[in-house]
Amino acid sequence: MSHEGYCWLCGQWRTLTKEHIPPKSAFNDSPILWHSVDENSRMIGHLVWSKEDRESGLTVRSLCGMCNSKCGSKYGSHFVDFIRKVAEQVENARDEERLIISGVRWPLSIVKAVMQSFISANGPDFVKANPWVIKFVRNSRNQQWPHDVGLYLFATNSKGGRKSGVMASYDFIRRRHAVSSEFVFWPLGAALFLKGMLSESRLTPIHHWVAECPYDYQGALDVCLWMNPAVKATPLDFRTEEQINKDASQQDEPLEATPETMEQMQKDAMRYGGEMDNKRMMFVTKTVPRIKH
Numbered sequence: 390m391s392h393e394g395y396c397w398l399c400g401q402w403r404t405l406t407k408e409h410i411p412p413k414s415a416f417n418d419s420p421i422l423w424h425s426v427d428e429n430s431r432m433i434g435h436l437v438w439s440k441e442d443r444e445s446g447l448t449v450r451s452l453c454g455m456c457n458s459k460c461g462s463k464y465g466s467h468f469v470d471f472i473r474k475v476a477e478q479v480e481n482a483r484d485e486e487r488l489i490i491s492g493v494r495w496p497l498s499i500v501k502a503v504m505q506s507f508i509s510a511n512g513p514d515f516v517k518a519n520p521w522v523i524k525f526v527r528n529s530r531n532q533q534w535p536h537d538v539g540l541y542l543f544a545t546n547s548k549g550g551r552k553s554g555v556m557a558s559y560d561f562i563r564r565r566h567a568v569s570s571e572f573v574f575w576p577l578g579a580a581l582f583l584k585g586m587l588s589e590s591r592l593t594p595i596h597h598w599v600a601e602c603p604y605d606y607q608g609a610l611d612v613c614l615w616m617n618p619a620v621k622a623t624p625l626d627f628r629t630e631e632q633i634n635k636d637a638s639q640q641d642e643p644l645e646a647t648p649e650t651m652e653q654m655q656k657d658a659m660r661y662g663g664e665m666d667n668k669r670m671m672f673v674t675k676t677v678p679r680i681k682h
């Protein structure tokens with residue numbers, strides 16, 4: 390079987406390599422059962438899930454050999470060191486607690502590794518729609534980051550992963566929408582906000598590391614991470630099982646965004662996620678972090 394295709398980072402037609410997201414040595418080396426939204430969901434009008442066995446962890450054929458070697462090995466080991474530090478603490482921590490991860494080294498490399506995961510998680514058009522990502526990820530010394538883009542981390546003890554792709558979501562309480570992408574794989578979750586922001590609570594920003602820490606920064610940081618449950622498949626839903634059951638038992642009036650808002654959300658999701666992917670998911674939900682009903 391041919392593995393040629395357009396590289397999701399440089400856009401060249403090349404043989405594509407299998408990327409582990411997160412890296413294989415960050416606990417991504419055992420079989421998983423991956424649930425994804427079936428493409429027919431849009432036609433049917435509600436979410437249908439399909440299941441797939443992945444023998445050797447979560448992998449995506451996304452990058453050419455050149456892009457892979459330019460970033461993979463470089464950032465991978467720094468990122469894995471960080472993830473292992475998080476893992477040591479997560480198993481004994483409780484949901485909604487805060488962890489202090491001390492002695493975090495190579496902060497800029499960690500940001501680049503997280504962005505590399507988002508390239509593979511967000512599909513072939515993500516870099517085309519957000520061209521700044523190429524230079525940022527391919528050049529380890531590059532410290533250019535758009536002022537309106539936010540990157541956040543959290544810890545999690547939920548064993549099920551989540552990968553949303555670029556999507557628009559609407560907060561009914563604050564009446565605003567945002568374009569974001571979330572990627573969760575035990576013990577770490579990452580949220581990228583490309584336009585707007587729903588709520589910063591229980592998310593730790595790391596985008597400021599880009600300006601503050603050059604690639605060979607020799608210091609070590611203490612990073613505070615929230616323990617956020619990721620029980621449901623809905624992106625950025627940090628409710629515990631108990632909260633979910635409680636919410637489900639309450640009969641709420643169905644909420645609807647205006648057609649204008651829906652249209653704007655669709656446009657934004659396409660703009661930041663790429664025009665080609667017309668299977669893009671749009672979440673119009675009132676389950677946003679930290680909002681209780």
Ligand SMILES: [Zn+2]
Pocket residue numbers: 396397398399400401403452453454455456457
């Ligand atoms: Zn490439």
